Amino acid sequence: MIYKTIETRIKQAIDTREKGELSKSRRLFESLLKDLEKQLKKDSTKKLKYIYATAMGEYVIQYRLEATRLYDKALELGKSLLKYDRQNKIGNPLSVRAVSNTLLDIRRFEESEEYLRQLIPIYKENSGRQGDIKAHLAYCLFRIGKVRGASKLIDEAIEDIEKNTAKEEYFSVWQPYALMVKALIYNSKEKFGEAMKYAKKASVIAKIDNRVFRIKQAQELVDLLKKKKN
Secondary structure, eight states, X not given: OHHHHHHHHHHHHHHHHHTTOHHHHHHHHHHHHHHHHHHHTTOOOHHHHHHHHHHHHXXXXXXXXXXXXXXXXXXXXXXXXXXXXHHTTOOOHHHHHHHHHHHHHTTOHHHHHHHHHHHGGGGTTOHHHHHHHHHHHHHHHHHTTOHHHHHHHHHHHHHHHHHOTTOOTTHHHHHHHHXXXXXXXXXXXXXXXXXXXXXXXXXXXXXXXXXXXXXXXXXXXXXXXXXXXX
């Protein structure tokens, strides 16, 4: 009987989620999972574990839908900001980046490329930031299959970041990203030794100033390359 009740609650949470009522469905999923975890301490049958896995799988979809909605909102806000910037002739590069990097996050690489190209000349007096933009653009080119262009551009990006003409403190954020893009390009050419070299170098530089997210990204790339090598 308890299984039927739980399955009914799962269906209710799914139906609520699919109607777009994400705040309400999150509460339903969290309450359900909390009760399931308590029940599993008393009932460790395969049937209940299967039901728990079903509920958790649907809860993951909840997160993905929430993330999509947040990205859609971020893109809407970014485009609104860029329109405001251009109407008022402000010229703040962050207005363009608000659009380019959100598009990059949601893997709309062709659209992101257009905005990233607009950013490069804005940073002509700041080689570090210009290199960072080139690295992001190189990643876009790589993802849409323009590997030769990506390979040429990433070398320019790394060189620009190393110059860091404005002496900004973000070298240990920018350079690891660029090196990881270079590692991905080498990996696509099946030059695994070179790919690993740049991935590890990215990790070393990120650790200089404890850039936590870059350290994590570099380590994930190193782990991926190790698996491919084996």
